[in-house]
Amino acid sequence: MLAVTCMEYIKEEVNNKGYSYADVARRTKADYRTVKKYADKEDFQTSTASKKKQPSPVMDPVKPTIDAWIQEDRKKKKKYRRTATRMWQLLKKDGFKGSERSVRHYVSRRKMELVEESEDAALPLENKPGTAQVDFGEGLFSREGKIVDLPYLILSFPGSGGCYTQVFESQNQDCFLEGLKRFFHHIDGVPNTIRFDNLSPAVKKILPRGERELTERFRTFALHYGFKYEFCNPVSGNEKGHVEAMVKYVRNNFFLPERTVYDLEALNDALWEEVEGDRERPHYKHGTSIAELHQKDLDSLYYLPSTPYDTMRYESLKADKYGFVTVDQKKYSTSPRFASQRVLVGISYNRIIIFQDDDVIVSHQRLYGGETESIDWVPYLSLMAKRPTALKYTTFFDQLPKPWRAYLEDCTLSEKKEALKFLATIMKDQQMDKAVQALKTASKQGHPSADAIQQVYHQQMHGRGYRETVDVPQQLPSMPEAHRGMKQYDAFFQVKGGSSHA
Template structure:
């Protein structure tokens, strides 16, 4: 092995003076093979190979690295010292010194810090969205003065991903009925519905978070998504940047609107003010990526949104029993109901702004009377309600309205999901003629009996016939009762033959 000075001499003798290899060997005492090797490699600084040397710590390196990683996640007072780790290693058979363990820990910390500052920080690519593709949703907690009192409110933030048009709505709680109401008002203000929506894993939408993107979606939330025909997309846990636009909107809205806002007599007045302020900010704020303001880009995006359907009936249903004094309780409040409901079970439907009490007996009698003179059609759950009976998941049989002979069961849940093409065999209320219809189906019920005439020939997206054809019956008063498991979306394209 030669040093850098001797290598410099060899290069001068050969490259400057043009001496032969043999003469350089005579003058320097370095063998011809060594001279040839360094000249051929064309290096100016010789490199010395460090030999691999075994350490007494090598058999315990993986164990010690695991301890250090676990220790780094603990609180300062709960961490083990290196002396304690050295003692534990000795108990496992390590015969080296404490200094060797300390040197390993220093190198491990240095490598970890370097990884966190380079590759460990990850690589991020800015997200881009085409018009009408997606919107993002998030909640925040803020305060406002309502009716002279300072109240803590839950703010729903909704933002279109392409145009960045946004809306804020204030609610007392982050419950299902509040969530559904926020969606309706957002679609109303935006003028349509995008294709998909990006959420975090909020409890009102996700019942269970699985591996990767696997989610067990709340059935009531999924019903709302199916009604508005958009695809819910959920972020990975602790990955807020996947909906970074609305996260930024939460921060920006505090100094743009919420700080220094006036007092309001009620929540409705606050939401009216928030809506007007949001729309005003669209016209004042530059888009940032595309030319023009947010309002300019939104005006172009609006054509790509799905037309707004009717509002989803966004209630939460709770079973209650009316007390002998004609009262029902809900969230520490008591409400009076008609005396005819005393000591009877009722269904309490909770909306964001009201409570509706439904009694099955009155509903059954009223619907039966109505069906004697006017057509009645039920979709999915409405179809099952029109039937003769329903078997619950626990095997209990419940009597339904009985306008149709349908018997269904939830005893063995089986998912039915997909788009449907229906060719009616009998007229449907509200549909002119016998046009081919498109719809979608999603339920977990099983048909036990469907004795009435078939309503339509139904196919799935692959053209295969499905047994959920619907049925119909004529009442004694001459009106027609019908029902289907598929939800009607629209008449099919003229290219589809009846």
């Protein structure tokens, strides 16, 4: 039997809008005779008469087991589900005496009943375990002495009141998909159905008759994890009222007053436990704890796919004449050798990675907010070593610690080249603090050479400490003059008068 909403749609399209049976059948993918039957039907009263069920002494004891298998298999992809024949074989091992045909008949009928029950239970969405809603909220946070707005993504389960949240830098598609992926892998499963607002990371365009043109990445993400998606009608936030309420609840109970953020990932790690602890409170309606109700949601989740979805996207971008690529109006350095060339750029919610074939050239933290440019100077230092006079006019020079700026200003041209080569080496290991310490130590004897700084640096890095240079006296004692050849050897054996010892 068709779901009630489908019957209503058929009657509306045929009787009120005047579409033909064939047209409606084609759009609903229903049989022509079925469409005609429900369009013309007048009596929809439910019959109170029911067929008396006959007891089945052979099948009745195993029906709960079969039902459990069917419910468990519904979380899996079809190719991993037990067939009716396989169920019969498993039952036989436990002493079942019934026929394979009886099992096949029951499995077929029970699967159809569970599908109908599932469709009925989905109306309304909030009453079905394992269904969820998703939306972004915004909260105030304290960061580096400033109050900033940061978005947080919410996954809520209306049936139980359970929810999860993660804070991000933006509401862009990269953060949106990363958030969903985190939720799924944290709860070790995938909600059966998720209702969204018409978020731009998911919906490219709203089409007539409730259809949506989805973004390609969201479509492939949903296919990968296997959840059904639903979208609210435009300007109808009440259709996802639970997640709207949870957005306010999370803001009021977790982010007020303004929470100080030093490390966003550390904050998100803490939020898993904080939100879980909050579920111990009683549900406002059912009396029992939210955690107990939420367990039904978790038991109804689909299984995760064998491999996680790669939320990093890859684009081929052309670098400008300085070797910078642009992502969302932000500039990221590559290397001087890639100036005006195309490079492969990996873009995730928090990283921008420049590739050459399979090798990583540069990895940047993704920029948000007011910053517009990220520079990794390591690939540029070898070029600067060839053009040291340009050093003072780069932002790299301004970013150097004060001792190094002062040292480089006192260097000759050749000394500056060697110092830049040394900096290129240590900056690959992100050891600038050690380089500052080495410079200060080596400078105790005056203006040091790059080799002297490098020697102190390696002594510090390998745990040998700094070894003072031995002071050599300026006046050395006179030494006897050395002569090359065998003359002195011959003179040692020479006897006066020209004779020698035999």
